[in-house]
Amino acid sequence: EAGVAQSPRYKIIEKRQSVAFWCNPISGHATLYWYQQILGQGPKLLIQFQNNGVVDDSQLPKDRFSAERLKGVDSTLKIQPAKLEDSAVYLCASSQPGTASGNTIYFGEGSWLTVV
Amino acid sequence: AQSVTQLGSHVSVSEGALVLLRCNYSSSVPPYLFWYVQYPNQGLQLLLKYTTGATLVKGINGFEAEFKKSETSFHLTKPSAHMSDAAEYFCAVSRGSTLGRLYFGRGTQLTVWP
Numbered sequence: 001e002a003g004v005a006q007s008p009r010y011k012i013i014e015k016r017q018s019v020a021f022w023c024n025p026i027s028g029h030a031t032l033y034w035y036q037q038i039l040g041q042g043p044k045l046l047i048q049f050q051n052n053g054v055v056d057d058s059q060l061p062k063d064r065f066s067a068e069r070l071k072g073v074d075s076t077l078k079i080q081p082a083k084l085e086d087s088a089v090y091l092c093a094s095s096q097p098g099t100a101s102g103n104t105i106y107f108g109e110g111s112w113l114t115v116v
Numbered sequence: 117a118q119s120v121t122q123l124g125s126h127v128s129v130s131e132g133a134l135v136l137l138r139c140n141y142s143s144s145v146p147p148y149l150f151w152y153v154q155y156p157n158q159g160l161q162l163l164l165k166y167t168t169g170a171t172l173v174k175g176i177n178g179f180e181a182e183f184k185k186s187e188t189s190f191h192l193t194k195p196s197a198h199m200s201d202a203a204e205y206f207c208a209v210s211r212g213s214t215l216g217r218l219y220f221g222r223g224t225q226l227t228v229w230p
Contacts, residue, residue: 042206042220091159103148103167107160
């Protein structure tokens with residue numbers, strides 16, 4: 001079974017530029033998450049989707065971050081304009097509640113962003 | 117509210133020695149608890165999880181953890197460290213049956229010396 005796919009793996013941009021990250025969850029997983037992991041810290045949830053609806057975006061800096069999950073499958077996270085403090089790993093994850101593995105969240109390998 | 121405290125940002129052990137990584141949590145509801153491992157330049161891989169039932173949980177790569185409600189702890193152990201165990205380990209908690217966001221600790225970097 002294919003895991004959570006993310007792209008690009010690495011991105012370097014200048015501050016005030018924009019960037020977009022793409023995620024394809026595990027097939028059939030209704031719940032999709034974007035986490036931000038700053039160096040030296042644990043991941044922090046940015047946004048959670050259930051199918052194509054937002055469940056929790058309370059920690060998403062909405063003045064510069066946006067995310068969508070059209071059609072309830074893959075998702076895009078955008079940052080515009082980027083700030084230096086946005087340098088982090090952006091982890092996409094997915095889960096499928098109601099199944100044997102439903103209480104497990106599976107993570108992708110992450111998209112590493114450096115803002116200079 | 118849910119939160120996790122991992123005691124010790126860095127732990128060093130010799131190969132073959134006991135590994136003990138500490139995790140304490142706070143939760144307003146019965147928690148689900150997880151340990152994830154992160155190797156350099158990779159994402160998070162689930163080591164083990166506690167949801168309900170047996171409080172001693174066995175995971176992959178010889179790791180296990182014990183849920184102690186009275187101590188609000190979920191420490192990770194491995195009897196004998198291997199060089200390949202060197203990585204960063206994250207403890208996380210979620211709101212029990214309403215699985216949603218995971219609340220992570222700051223992580224513990226494990227170094228294994230030959």
